[in-house]
Amino acid sequence: MMRRFTLIAVPYLWLLALFLVPFVIVFKISLSDVALARPPYTPHFDWATGIWAFLSELDFENFVFLTQDDLYWKAYLSSLKIAVISTLLTLLVGYPMAYAMARAPSEWRATLMMLVILPFWTSFLIRVYAWMGILSNEGFLNQFLLWTGVISEPLTILNTNTAVYIGIVYTYLPFMILPIYAALERLDESLIEAAEDLGCSRLSAFWLVTIPLSKTGIIAGCFLVFIPVLGEFVIPSLLGGSDTLMIGKVLWEEFFSNRDWPVASAVAVVLLLLLIIPIVLFQRNQQKQQEAEQ
Amino acid sequence: MKRISWFNTVSLTLGFAFLYVPMLILVIYSFNQSKLVTVWAGFSTKWYGELMQNEAFLSAAWVTIKVAVISSSIATVLGTMAAYVLVRGGRFMGRTLFSGMIYAPLVMPEVITGLSLLLLFIGIGLDRGVMTIVLAHTTFSMCYVSVVVSSRLVTFDRSLEEAALDLGCSPSEAFRLVTLPIIAPAVISGWLLAFTLSLDDLVIASFTSGPAATTLPIKIYSAVRLGxxxxxxxxxxxxxxxxxxxxxxxxxxxxxxxxxxxxxxxxxxxx
Incomplete structure (x- = not known):
């Protein structure tokens, strides 16, 4: 009994102390005033004064500030836009790859799988950095395009949103491929043959049988890309330009450059609220998948 | 044997080219003589030599490895415990909260995790350094370990454990002699995953490190920002x-x- 208690209590307390409590603190600081002292905020919550005093003193001025300055609105909207578009682009690139992997001879599959996973183990920062040398004005892409004569003037790609999209698709591709591949590999091929025997063209068999049966994989892959991209910092900071507005970058700057902790915390709370819906949908999708497997 | 269609061949070739060519270019140009990174001026290993003499990078690498080894080891123990509780623990008070706290860090944006941990460390007056990075990394990587280990625990035949108990093993002996050897590959891959996640992390380390401890990704990031x-x-x-x-x-x-x-x-x- 004692053993069971320890087994539960140790990881539980660790997560409570280092995961849940910090969120409560963020929430609390998002409701306090900026102060120039260190730490730069005046706490609004004091256990001694009790919950009622706290509630009566709550002030949402940081959240009001977020709605007044259109920088924040634009940053949330543009993060959402970038996350949606890049998720779709990743799906467009990832689905054919996952499909081809699932259709490849079975003795290749383990190797193909390893080739998809290998970049995932390589440093994220380095993979983003690799594109800086490729996309810059004197970079390899421009050199190559100039050499082939497709363009006569170098294209400006680095420090634009295009570079951000390329970077996101590149780094998040494995997250999209793996769940779709897992769904497609389980797919019973005789179903497609049956559809073709019953008069479907190959394309309509794909559309009517393969796509619906890989739906859980597609949904899982899309969420696995969308959720982290929404708060992404490294990619917009290295590949994006000054006009690339993403909320992760705004939070970082609010914190490290402006040292405005209450506003940074308020930005974090709103980002979290935005993420709750996709996270809940994602978990429901995973549960459905698990139930289907059993 | 089934032949692979041309469409599939093309998408695999293009896809893997997309994944690997950028890294290949990076590797080739690390042997470039010229300081100009886009002009090839002959083979040379001089940048490796300079790297080995760069004290700042070496000490950052040392901090990074230290943090990764310690945090992934603690995370493996905690994550395996958590997985065991989730799969075998039965019902207990606050189980939903517990599983929520295991899965949430996996999808939490790093900026939020980093910010919240920093505010905690400042709130309790902990000096930022190697210790705080270890605490931060252990927290998020134990969740990954627990997901990896619990996926193995779910598929493994419980009757083996019960047989060991029937044959007179104590619960801890049954765990050591039966369960642990079977889940060992998952525990090892969990450790490896935690180790790489820690090596890789820039955002959370930036929030939770102090001037005394700079990790390699922080160092790389500040160098790379300049080009x-x-x-x-x-x-x-x-x-x-x-x-x-x-x-x-x-x-x-x-x-x-x-x-x-x-x-x-x-x-x-x-x-």
Missing amino acids: VSPEINALSTLMIAIVTIGVITASLVNKRQMVRQQREENEAGRN
């Missing part, structure tokens, strides 16, 4: 090489183990 540099190319090449060797070795070991396990199972079936 492409051959020294960073050399450093990246070394990191890519280490990861590649590690992953290939791990998958070979894993494959051999699976073959052996299959053989043992076949033999057991025959007897």
Whole structure:
């Protein structure tokens, strides 16, 4: 009994102390005033004064500030836009790859799988950095395009949103491929043959049988890309330009450059609220998948 | 044998080219003589030499490895415990909250995790340094470990444990002699995952480190912001090489183990 208690209590307390409590603190600081002292905020919550005093003193001025300055609105909207578009682009690139992997001879599959996973183990920062040398004005892409004569003037790609999209698709591709591949590999091929025997063209068999049966994989892959991209910092900071507005970058700057902790915390709370819906949908999708497997 | 269609061949070729060409270019140009990273001026290993003399990078690398080893080891113990509780623990008070706290960090944006931990450390007056980075990394990587280990625990036959208990093992002996050897590959991959996540992390480490402790990703990030540099190319090449060797070795070991396990199972079936 004692053993069971320890087994539960140790990881539980660790997560409570280092995961849940910090969120409560963020929430609390998002409701306090900026102060120039260190730490730069005046706490609004004091256990001694009790919950009622706290509630009566709550002030949402940081959240009001977020709605007044259109920088924040634009940053949330543009993060959402970038996350949606890049998720779709990743799906467009990832689905054919996952499909081809699932259709490849079975003795290749383990190797193909390893080739998809290998970049995932390589440093994220380095993979983003690799594109800086490729996309810059004197970079390899421009050199190559100039050499082939497709363009006569170098294209400006680095420090634009295009570079951000390329970077996101590149780094998040494995997250999209793996769940779709897992769904497609389980797919019973005789179903497609049956559809073709019953008069479907190959394309309509794909559309009517393969796509619906890989739906859980597609949904899982899309969420696995969308959720982290929404708060992404490294990619917009290295590949994006000054006009690339993403909320992760705004939070970082609010914190490290402006040292405005209450506003940074308020930005974090709103980002979290935005993420709750996709996270809940994602978990429901995973549960459905698990139930289907059993 | 089924032939692979041309459409599938094209999408695999283009897809893998997209995944690997950027890294290949990085590796090739780390051997470039010229300081200009986009002009090839002959083969040279001088950037590796300069890297080895760069004290700042070496000390950052040392901090990073120290943090990764300590945090992934603690995370493996905590994550395995958490997985065991989730899969075998039955019902207890606050189970939903517990599983929520295991899964939430997996999808939490790093900026939020980093910010919240920093505010905690400042709130309790903990000086930022190696210790705070270790605490932060342990917290998020234990969740990954627990997901990896619990996926193995779910598929494994519980009657083996029960047999050990019936034959007179104490619960801890049953765990040590039966459960642990079976879940060991998952525990090891959990450790490896935690280790790489820690090596890789820039955002959370930036929030939770102090001036006393700079990790390699923080160092790389501040160098890279100023543009492409051959020294960073050399450093990246070394990191890519280490990861590649590690992953290939791990998958070979894993494959051999699976073959052996299959053989043992076949033999057991025959007897």
